[in-house]
Amino acid sequence: LLSAYLLGIGILTALFTATPFLPGLFGGSAEPSMLEIFTLGRNLFWVSGIILILASGVLIPITALGALAGERDNRTMDLLMVTTLRPWDIIWGKMLSACLTGLVYLIAPLPLVLTSFWLGGVSVAELLLLMLVVMVVMVLSCSWALFFSAIVRKTLSAVLLYYVLNLATIPILLVITVLLGNAYDVMSYSHSFSTTRSLFLATLVQYGWVLLCGFHPIYAAVASELLGTEHQSWFILHFDINHYDPLTDKMSLLGTVALPSPWIIYVILGVATSAVLLWLTTKRLGRVER
Numbered sequence: 001l002l003s004a005y006l007l008g009i010g011i012l013t014a015l016f017t018a019t020p021f022l023p024g025l026f027g028g029s030a031e032p033s034m035l036e037i038f039t040l041g042r043n044l045f046w047v048s049g050i051i052l053i054l055a056s057g058v059l060i061p062i063t064a065l066g067a068l069a070g071e072r073d074n075r076t077m078d079l080l081m082v083t084t085l086r087p088w089d090i091i092w093g094k095m096l097s098a099c100l101t102g103l104v105y106l107i108a109p110l111p112l113v114l115t116s117f118w119l120g121g122v123s124v125a126e127l128l129l130l131m132l133v134v135m136v137v138m139v140l141s142c143s144w145a146l147f148f149s150a151i152v153r154k155t156l157s158a159v160l161l162y163y164v165l166n167l168a169t170i171p172i173l174l175v176i177t178v179l180l181g182n183a184y185d186v187m188s189y190s191h192s193f194s195t196t197r198s199l200f201l202a203t204l205v206q207y208g209w210v211l212l213c214g215f216h217p218i219y220a221a222v223a224s225e226l227l228g229t230e231h232q233s234w235f236i237l238h239f240d241i242n243h244y245d246p247l248t249d250k251m252s253l254l255g256t257v258a259l260p261s262p263w264i265i266y267v268i269l270g271v272a273t274s275a276v277l278l279w280l281t282t283k284r285l286g287r288v289e290r
Contacts, residue, residue, distance in 0.1 A: 041121025048112035060102030064145035214265025
């Protein structure tokens with residue numbers, strides 16, 4: 001698996017590196033324009049960012065999924081529990097081992113990310129935010145993996161439980177976002193809604209998807225990138241809340257709200273969830289010890 005992953009990264013790096021010079025091989029201009037270089041850097045940043053997030057959420061937790069369930073499979077859990085290590089020391093060691101082992105999956109695409117920055121299509125803020133989100137994804141994914149590995153008895157069960165629940169969040173959030181969009185179309189022209197003039201409800205319906213994007217790393221990264229470029233801000237986003245006025249039969253401005261960028265929501269939720277999961281895993285391991 002690791003060999004195939006590294007081979008794919010190498011092929012992508014070679015393709016993106018050679019892309020600006022391909023027209024010269026076919027009789028075109030051998031010198032790409034600055035716009036083409038910036039566009040290439042931008043596309044390279046998107047591809048490498050998605051690869052890093054997917055690797056952090058899909059590949060890195062593999063080691064953690066068998067950390068505790070594998071001890072039961074190999075019948076070595078009793079030997080582990082009779083040592084002088086406390087449950088928290090065991091969990092922390094398993095967590096650190098999984099993260100350090102998975103760093104190779106994050107180091108491999110770094111040349112792609114740095115190349116996109118070198119081409120000039122990416123700012124320093126975008127690069128730092130991507131690294132922060134990737135680290136949170138890695139920690140959160142390993143925390144979930146350790147938690148599932150602690151509550152089931154077989155490694156296969158932990159693997160299936162983790163990946164099924166992980167993949168299920170993508171369509172669920174997408175459906176909720178679509179429903180919010182349909183609700184906005186209906187409620188915007190509803191007489192009862194237009195007379196209440198609820199800024200909170202209007203914000204929830206019109207821009208609730210911004211908050212929902214913070215529940216998934218890929219949604220958070222893509223939405224933060226698009227909204228940050230549009231609003232020229234990577235932290236606080238300002239939105240105009242529109243309101244249907246039945247007297248004038250037109251949309252009018254109800255107010256302006258400030259919402260955090262989706263990556264902020266994801267980082268806060270990710271850190272808090274990781275802490276809770278590690279605490280629950282430690283408590284679970286402590287009960288096994290007693």
